[in-house]
Amino acid sequence: MRELSTEHPINSIGSYLKEKTGGKVVKLSIDGGFTCPNRDGSKGTGGCIFCSAAGSGDLASDIPSQIRLLSDKWPKASYIAYFQSHTNTYAPVERLRRQYSESLAHPGVIGLAIATRPDCLSEEILDLLQEFNQRTFLWVELGLQTIHEDTAVLINRCYSLSVYDKAVSDLHSRGIRVVTHLIFGLPGESRKQMLESVRYVCRDLPQESDRAASLTRHIFGIKLHMLNLVKGSQMATLYPNYVPFASIEEYVDLVVDALEIIPPDITIHRMSGDAPRPTLIAPEWSYKKRTILNSIHKSLRDKKTWQGARL
């Protein structure tokens, strides 16, 4: 990994993968047709209050058509099959094995990213993930959103922080990369609380097994989402006028503070929201992803700072 500095301020997953593979790597968003235990009643009903009915997979479509579209822009790209919609370990093992294998069979697909809930990682599923971790480049994404239990109850997450901790430990000890999602701007959370969540998930992890020792001392990656109020979510009914951040500047300032306390070996997978414009209610500027990212980079330059600078 390149040392971070004002010249190269962020360890982005894009540059990490480029360094690793020597070329452009693009994620393909997959809807594997799974549901979520927080929707079907086994853990909860209605889902997390910010989640749209598509389960964060509003942008998903099938693999060949995504590759066709993307290859016009990046003819030599390779791909990570990203199981994004709902809970992608919430199905019988044989079905999961088949679907993961099918996605890897497409030419150019070099790895898997699997988004799930920490309470959907039984021993059987962990064994399966370990099998794929040996076969391909894999990471598992856990939607934690916050470490604060009051907020977790308010957003109807339906599992506690200790469940996340166990999942991270189980995955890490098997040598499986973990990417943690946090959401900035959840109702009732202060800036201090949001940064506490960042600090917590970026803590050192035990290196108890050889497999864990083959990874970095930390989670592999982090996704910083800005809360988006979207149509079809419970939030749109419960908090119809909620605006998580008053301006792009306020959000950018928070992200820069967060980056400064994220260890440089943690890859940054996201720094903004990603709601399709037709479903977005607030912040109304949230769809301007390029503007937000450019503003974050400008702020890092202006402040002469970088990821991990305050550690």
Ligand code: SF4
């Ligand atoms: S955010 Fe994830 S866990 Fe929560 S309801 Fe949506 S798919 Fe389920």
